[in-house]
Amino acid sequence: QKEVEQNSGPLSVPEGAIASLNCTYSDRVSQSFFWYRQYSGKSPELIMSIYSNGDKEDGRFTAQLNKASQYVSLLIRDSQPSDSATYLCAVYGGSQGNLIFGKGTKLSVKP
Amino acid sequence: EPEVTQTPSHQVTQMGQEVILRCVPISNHLYFYWYRQILGQKVEFLVSFYNNEISEKSEIFDDQFSVERPDGSNFTLKIRSTKLEDSAMYFCASSAQEGPNEKLFFGSGTQLSVL
Numbered sequence: 477q478k479e480v481e482q483n484s485g486p487l488s489v490p491e492g493a494i495a496s497l498n499c500t501y502s503d504r505v506s507q508s509f510f511w512y513r514q515y516s517g518k519s520p521e522l523i524m525s526i527y528s529n530g531d532k533e534d535g536r537f538t539a540q541l542n543k544a545s546q547y548v549s550l551l552i553r554d555s556q557p558s559d560s561a562t563y564l565c566a567v568y569g570g571s572q573g574n575l576i577f578g579k580g581t582k583l584s585v586k587p
Numbered sequence: 588e589p590e591v592t593q594t595p596s597h598q599v600t601q602m603g604q605e606v607i608l609r610c611v612p613i614s615n616h617l618y619f620y621w622y623r624q625i626l627g628q629k630v631e632f633l634v635s636f637y638n639n640e641i642s643e644k645s646e647i648f649d650d651q652f653s654v655e656r657p658d659g660s661n662f663t664l665k666i667r668s669t670k671l672e673d674s675a676m677y678f679c680a681s682s683a684q685e686g687p688n689e690k691l692f693f694g695s696g697t698q699l700s701v702l
């Protein structure tokens with residue numbers, strides 16, 4: 477059974493700070509990793525995808541992947557109150573469209 | 588940006604009744620999916636659909652569930668005899684291509700409440 481684990485939080489950071497969100501996964505052969513943002517009662521929205529070890533930056537967001545440690549993280553720089561949401565880590569489950577999601581980390585950015 | 592649309596946004600039904608949840612995927616997309624999220628729980632994969640056939644389904648997608656593309660634009664999820672535990676947010680998603688790196692576009696969801 478493939479699993480994706482996240483700390484449910486809540487993670488509270490002040491406005492302007494760096495928020496660090498972490499995720500571990502159980503299947504060593506997983507190859508594609510995604511971070512989704514989900515506002516309360518809304519659908520998941522893709523923020524970042526990462527497939528290779530190392531860092532990938534997109535604006536204020538940086539995804540980090542370490543396949544040896546089976547660990548994915550998301551850094552949000554200059555956090556804004558509008559970043560307050562639940563962040564879902566997802567791993568490609570090995571068959572078409574089958575994403576395995578973590579339970580999500582709730583982020584709260586305080587003004 | 589093109590989007591996946593779902594109707595209705597909320598559906599209330601009595602246990603044992605049939606429900607049909609409707610989705611209009613992005614027009615040039617070929618791969619369609621249903622996911623569900625029980626309140627406070629993980630988003631869970633239900634089924635993938637391509638070329639008028641189910642490609643993959645999870646253990647959740649039992650005989651009570653079916654999917655259909657009745658015409659060139661709609662994609663539906665039918666629950667034949669709803670149970671209390673079917674209460675969840677149901678998300679439709681679509682993608683243009685197949686493959687592990689392909690982006691899934693999610694609809695805004697249908698909140699199903701089974702009483």
